[in-house]
Amino acid sequence: MIFGALLVFIAGLMLRDSLRPKTETPVLAASSHASSLGGEYYDDFQKRTIAYNVRRLPLGFAVSYFAGILSGLLGVGGGFIKVPAMNMGMNVPMKVATATSNLMIGVTAISSLFVYFARGFVQPLIAAPVAVGVVGGALLGTKIAARISPKMLKRVFSILLFFIAIQMILRSAGVLGGH
Numbered sequence: 032m033i034f035g036a037l038l039v040f041i042a043g044l045m046l047r048d049s050l051r052p053k054t055e056t057p058v059l060a061a062s063s064h065a066s067s068l069g070g071e072y073y074d075d076f077q078k079r080t081i082a083y084n085v086r087r088l089p090l091g092f093a094v095s096y097f098a099g100i101l102s103g104l105l106g107v108g109g110g111f112i113k114v115p116a117m118n119m120g121m122n123v124p125m126k127v128a129t130a131t132s133n134l135m136i137g138v139t140a141i142s143s144l145f146v147y148f149a150r151g152f153v154q155p156l157i158a159a160p161v162a163v164g165v166v167g168g169a170l171l172g173t174k175i176a177a178r179i180s181p182k183m184l185k186r187v188f189s190i191l192l193f194f195i196a197i198q199m200i201l202r203s204a205g206v207l208g209g210h
Contacts, residue, residue: 038196045189
């Protein structure tokens with residue numbers, strides 16, 4: 032129930048942020064962020080290069096640490112916390128935040144895969160079709176994300192989080208069936 036409530040809070044923050052009118056952030060030249068942590072990417076939707084500078088690294092560390100604790104405690108990915116933290120707290124564009132979160136999840140998953148496999152917890156006949164589905168879905172999701180606005184991506188992300196949170200709260204209250 033607490034986890035679901037946290038998701039509702041995060042979804043609300045993201046939705047509120049996506050609905051706010053934002054002033055146009057100037058596109059920085061690549062050399063202007065050479066001495067700081069940042070980057071740039073080409074946004075297919077906006078048809079331009081987006082440059083950004085990352086802020087508040089200690090906040091990112093603290094939130095990611097908390098996400099790691101939740102991941103270990105509850106057996107869930109921490110992307111639902113890391114993506115909003117990077118986007119709203121650290122000034123990382125939404126598309127970059129989701130891609131960075133996927134990289135972090137991939138590194139963590141590959142690291143733990145060998146341990147779980149050695150202990151006999153991975154069933155290859157189950158994992159293989161699931162992995163193919165995840166890869167196919169990720170490829171399609173990446174193509175869709177490239178063609179929609181960052182605000183729309185943030186709205187979709189927050190609405191999805193909200194529905195997952197409501198389902199979790201209802202299950203923990205015994206309203207919905209499940210484990």
